[in-house]
Amino acid sequence: AAGVIQSPRHLIKEKRETATLKCYPIPRHDTVYWYQQGPGQDPQFLISFYEKMQSDKGSIPDRFSAQQFSDYHSELNMSSLELGDSALYFCASSPRDRAGETQYFGPGTRLLVL
Amino acid sequence: AQSVAQPEDQVNVAEGNPLTVKCTYSVSGNPYLFWYVQYPNRGLQFLLKYITGDNLVKGSYGFEAEFNKSQTSFHLKKPSALVSDSALYFCAVRDLRAYSGGGADGLTFGKGTHLIIQP
Numbered sequence A: 001a002a003g004v005i006q007s008p009r010h011l012i013k014e015k016r017e018t019a020t021l022k023c024y025p026i027p028r029h030d031t032v033y034w035y036q037q038g039p040g041q042d043p044q045f046l047i048s049f050y051e052k053m054q055s056d057k058g059s060i061p062d063r064f065s066a067q068q069f070s071d072y073h074s075e076l077n078m079s080s081l082e083l084g085d086s087a088l089y090f091c092a093s094s095p096r097d098r099a100g101e102t103q104y105f106g107p108g109t110r111l112l113v114l
Numbered sequence B: 001a002q003s004v005a006q007p008e009d010q011v012n013v014a015e016g017n018p019l020t021v022k023c024t025y026s027v028s029g030n031p032y033l034f035w036y037v038q039y040p041n042r043g044l045q046f047l048l049k050y051i052t053g054d055n056l057v058k059g060s061y062g063f064e065a066e067f068n069k070s071q072t073s074f075h076l077k078k079p080s081a082l083v084s085d086s087a088l089y090f091c092a093v094r095d096l097r098a099y100s101g102g103g104a105d106g107l108t109f110g111k112g113t114h115l116i117i118q119p
Helices: B096-100
Strands: A005-007 A010-013 A019-024 A031-037 A044-050 A053-057 A064-068 A074-078 A087-094 A109-113 B003-005 B010-014 B019-021 B024-026 B031-038 B044-050 B056-058 B064-068 B073-078 B087-095 B113-118
Touching: A005 A087, A010 A019, A019 A087, A019 A109, A031 A074, A044 A064, A044 A074, A074 A087, B003 B087, B010 B019, B019 B113, B024 B073, B031 B064, B031 B073, B044 B056, B044 B064, B073 B087
Parallel strands: A010 A109, B010 B113
Antiparallel strands: A005 A019, A019 A074, A031 A044, A031 A087, A044 A053, A064 A074, A087 A109, B003 B024, B019 B073, B031 B044, B031 B087, B056 B064, B064 B073, B087 B113
16 A cells, blocks of 8 residues: 655755755645654654645744645745654554544654754 | 554564454544554554444454554453564544534544564
């Protein structure tokens, strides 16, 4: 079965640079979520989109922004990168923006900021 | 605010023995509860969820979990552990009341429990 696709899988950036992470949800899933998992930490919810509209925000820094496009893929844009942004970034998708729907996670993008 | 507690950082079980990974939650409304498993350098894989109905939920790979509203717990169990079950397990919650009121709809995760199955 098709899964969530994330690209790139690995990314190395310098401080103060920008990065763009991409997420392609499972076909027919119209809701996308972004999470950040620091080393040895639990995943923290950043932001979500349903039908191309922002659904809700978690602990996303102001330096980060995201959007969902007409084909339902999503991009997380990160600017003025800091060392503390080094983490595993997960995208998840679900069929509809209902509380009981299962979120299916992608393999993640590992971002290293030097 | 919703929260999840996994009181054990690590659980060690001998292969073939039953295993339990503990999870307690706190929400203001009705909880939607999930268990995910994470293998090294991999994404989170869905195991099972409780939405409503039977308190005993069966999931993937022989895992099950029991929802206990009075104890606000959702412990993960398996009758006979396999070495391949060794991984990091996360319990997560979503608060229906928060969702209906336009609040956060992301999952809130516990800190995770390392499950080690010894041959």
